[in-house]
Amino acid sequence: MGAVLGLCSAAQMACCCGSAACSLCCSACPSCRNSTSTRIMYALMLVVTTVVAAIMLSPSLAETLQKIPNLCTASKICQEVVGYLAVYRIMFALTIFFIVMCVMMIGVRTSNDGRAGIQNGFWGLKYVLLVGLMVASFFMGDGRTFGEVWMYFGMVGAALFILIQLILIIDFAHGWAGAWVSEYENNGSRGWYCALFSATIGMYAVAITTVSLCFTYYTVSDGCGLQKFFLSFNLILCAIFSVISVLPIVQEHMPTSGLLQSSAVSLYIMYLTWSALTNSGDTKCLPESLVGENKSKLDLQSIVSLILFAACVLYSSIRNSSNTQVGKLTGVNDSNDAEAGVQSGAVHEETTKVWDNEENGVAYSWSFFHFMFALATLYVMMTLTNWYQPGDATKTGSFVENRGSMWVKIISSWVCAALYSWTLVAPAVFPDREF
Template sequence: MGALLSVFTVGQLACCCSSAACNLAFCGLQSCFSSIVSRIMYAMMLFLSTLLSWIMMSPWVTEKLKEVPFCKSGSGYSAMCIQAVGYLSTYRILFAQTIFFLMFSLIMLNVKSSKDGRAAIQNGFWGPKFLVLIGLMVGAFFIPEADTFGQVWMYAGLVGGFLFILIQLILIIDFAHSWAESWVEKMEQTESRWWYAGLVFFTLLHYIAAITGYVFLYLYYTTENGCGLQKFFISTNLIVCFILSALSILPDVQEAQPRSGLLQSSLITLYTMYLTWSAMNNSADNCKPSIFQHGNDKTFDSMSLVGLGIWFACVLYSSIRTSSNSQVGKITMSERILMKDTSSGNSDGETGGIVTSNDNEEDGVTYSWSFFHFMFALATLYVMMTLTNWYKPDLKSGNLNQNEGSMWIKIISSWLCCLLYIWTLIAPIILPDRDFS
């Protein structure tokens, strides 16, 4: 436990300096908006908590904790030290992070502009906020296990992870739309075919990667006379991806939804292939290869690395996204207000700070503050499940086992993702009186 407290002490020292460091780093730019700085700071909180959770799960920390006199209890650990490492430490650290974001989601409900008194809390006081987060983490380690915390929080992680998977799809679609529009606009302005060639190249790259992935899924996750459920998952998702790709280039869809295209469909196809692979990786039968496992580590494999990569990209993208007219803005019901560079520049809410950032939210917020924190709470639950490979905790042995529930969560998510994207294609045709521009 001494090792654990020392980690928190070092983290506290670093966090107290983080606000000034972030402001100096991002406000060195000519156009520095407090809305972007704040989102990046919250993302930094999440990344640091993820890093700490990963470190606490490592075998190295477990071995070091054995050497602490407080933890020696006969031939084994004391009960408190067992809860300070392994999957329980990840559950407790990210439980505190989730509570932190949910608390801020409630505090920031119905904020309309930075003139609201709560803006100072949202955009400043980073030192106290880090201290509150650290205090929640320390307090989480005193929650009694009582054969319930791990089990209940695992189910909460399944639900939160499921919802964040859907948010990931929205962010991926938004990124693909922005990507395609940006390159098409540059192609029209410069009359250079290189931009068009780039769109074609990445579209083909995504489809080739997705088809290759499906082929490997057939090779490694199915057998000639068995694994019928796996064959059903792969075949169904492959057919659905073909359908949504064909829909995106139909003349009626192109006329009603000019933003649609194969680049977006290729990304959705690749993401669906990943969800299919991830779902089958959590199956409890013998239709799963062991070639992707790292030694005897049962809680972190290649699938987890890919999942963390996608999670990292989506969290970073949601933190720096500035367009208020994006589909994410529509879904979160954010005000459609253009970003503007105010020369006057108001303080970002940090009392006594050296550097200030421009306040671009005096007339209205550029994103929903409450929904942003709620999304980060879901992202925390998603990364918690990813670090533990979506496994089910065995409270008696202290190990993690295969979780059939996570398999169905992911495969259903893949179906909902495809249906949601198909709906974005056909909705303007079915509901012609509504504005989907």
């Protein structure tokens, strides 16, 4: 699957260079939907920009620039293109790009819309435009003022993306449980049941271990009361919705609910709690390894956040089903997708390997897709900068601990628990509605 998606993306990159390159490349590629290959291309754009932003944090980059004669002494370029403010500027450019695309794609219903060409093509021009926005962002006024304002946009956007991540995780867990239960029912093999049981117990074990380690390293016996409250309260929340998920009335109205989904959500909430504790700013309640740590360095929770982000973005790019949480969130229409695939797949596959499956209706909401990627960009920006905020104005690029980020993550974890609990009880409370 990964090889197929990679080839589809490579095909569209070739198509932006000219008809000859397109014909040559597409003839050698396996068939894939235009809706899928387009989303993969935008995901690739986000990943490439993330890599560039991460490079800006590298101490070796600053050292290399210092070696260039007269470069750093004659201008402020060395201060502007490295560090957290550089990440802010690069991610600002990508966010603006996705917001513009979001506005442009409002109301698109089929690929026959004139805007479909902009959505699915012109990749070379899009990258040129993005690079231009990035360059322009470095000329936007005082870095400290820009950083302070953009940080609040980043915190709000990142918090919203945390909720989207929860929806993606729930959807993945539902699909995971459904697939393994079906295998068990169809084949009668107890191995699938044991695998489902083991996965559930494993995630609960990791979540409980996370709580134990946080109590050990992020609290002390005679203090850190707030941290202890967060850990205890979130653990209780996880226990409550886990019990709710197996209640008979919930099972009656939502047979697909179960402990696998609850274990996945519990693990995600414990991850958010751990991440929040690392931003508490209370040195007494932090592990010694985090006290006085180099702020240009990605810590463990940032690395975990980026891995989770990459998995969610990839999943949202290839997932295409209207009966899932993701489908309802993004406006996916499987019936249109299937109908277009039957009618146009056989025709277009003869001439191109990336065929249009959205002639009778878009397979996902183009506008919301770009909005979600704009939020993902802000999430990456805050992750790369450890959720810090611009610090002392006398120190260019100085960033300090941001206690507000702790509350953003903790409140997000509570909203996640409430949202998941609502998805469990809503079908029973409103049996006549579709959820």
